[in-house]
Amino acid sequence: MASKSIVVAGGGFAGVWAAAAAARVRQDAGLDENDIRISLISKGPFLEIRPRLYEASPDTMKISLKDILGPAMVEDRICEIVEIETNTSKPKITLKGGETIEADQLVLATGSQLVRPIQKSIKRILFDIDTVDAATQLDDHIKSLANSTQEGQWTVVVVGSGFTGTELATELPSKLRAAGAPEDEFRVVMVERSDAIAPELGATMRPTILDAFDNFNIELKLSSTVESADSNCVLLSNGDVIASQTLVWTAGMRASPLATAIGANVDELGRLRVDRFLAVDGVANTFAAGDVATADADNGHCTLQSCQHAQMLGRFAGYNAATKLVGGEPMAYSQPFYVTCLDLGEYGALLSYGWDRKVVRTGKDAKKIKELINQRLIYPPQNDASALLAAAAPMVREAEDGIQRLLSA
Ligand SMILES: Cc1cc2nc3c(=O)[nH]c(=O)nc-3n(C[C@H](O)[C@H](O)[C@H](O)COP(=O)(O)OP(=O)(O)OC[C@H]3O[C@@H](n4cnc5c(N)ncnc54)[C@H](O)[C@@H]3O)c2cc1C
Incomplete structure (x- = not known):
């Protein structure tokens, strides 16, 4: 086949899993990087583990994108994207410095950022833990x-x-x-x-x-x-x-400004509305995932700006973007399994289950689960292409199955 390209914009949880899922589809189709070039473009060289930034030693909460994606032959480019044009059949990405890149398929995953107050009366350093x-x-x-x-x-x-x-x-x-x-x-x-x-x-x-x-x-x-x-x-x-x-x-998150700049439908948080395959409504060859997208996760319950949604949205968006190039059926996204695990410091933690947030664990029991999530489950494999591609499959986990697995992990 003539060489094609997929560009993933953003190196957070959604972008990393989108790139990995696309690489998995490429491999399953018997193709390689000469047939489909997959590039991930991000402002910095690391996947930042944002859910852990309240903990001690936040400077260590990051992993090299190259270590995650390099072995799977995904190219990483460290540069800021300043514009995305989607009014032609091939989305065009403009980088800081002026270089432009055309993509056969684009996955937008540039995430979210804290909305800082603009009062001039705050005359001092205002700290945050967003990055x-x-x-x-x-x-x-x-x-x-x-x-x-x-x-x-x-x-x-x-x-x-x-x-x-x-x-x-x-x-x-x-x-x-x-x-x-x-x-x-x-x-x-x-x-x-x-x-x-x-x-x-x-x-x-x-x-x-x-x-x-x-x-x-x-x-x-x-x-x-x-x-x-x-x-x-x-x-x-x-x-x-x-x-x-x-x-x-710490109050207020908003989707990356690149989402609004596309000119498609966005919600009150600036997130792009996507269809069930995570394609951006009304925009050709463009998918969105993570904090930049709002999708139906489960019977009218919308995705939240959360790591657990970003990771799975990324997998579906990457899978569907690559499937458009190799042929095959796209997969409809849904994510009925939803938990909230809140760290409460030395007091312990709090684990709730489902959209109505039924409390299922507190104290030290919940803390063990929080540590498992923060220290193991959210880390993608590094320097191991087969483990990464194995974990990159999009998957619909039913709620009851999900909570049983988590509680017994
Ligand atoms: C302190 C804190 C605690 C949290 N705790 C939890 C939790 O316990 N559970 C949970 O589920 N979620 C939690 N979250 C939310 C979770 O971290 C986010 O929902 C998740 O990181 C979203 O992933 P993402 O890939 O969509 O976006 P992001 O993590 O925002 O990543 C976006 C990526 O895009 C890059 N980017 C942005 N703009 C550009 C540009 N113009 N050009 C190039 N690259 C660009 C960024 O550098 C970054 O690499 C927490 C967040 C914070 C800040």
């Missing part, structure tokens, strides 16, 4: 607090009590102690705009989260937000003034 670099900057800052002599030296204000904010807040007591904070002298303050903690996680998980907060003496400021901040203190909208040099923003 390895940002989380490392926060970690270094916490380690440097021992040298501070200012009031509020050991006070950290976390804005947003969603998944990320809650995991960070409950990890902070350990991080502060490790940095030298004397017991009973540190404060963690959680600021939440809503009138209830963890609004997106729902009522079933809330009692355990509140118990963990209580256990750590984490102070809750509900129905409030940050009004202004300078290098010494944070003023909240409820009038509270908190002496602190450490303000961490």
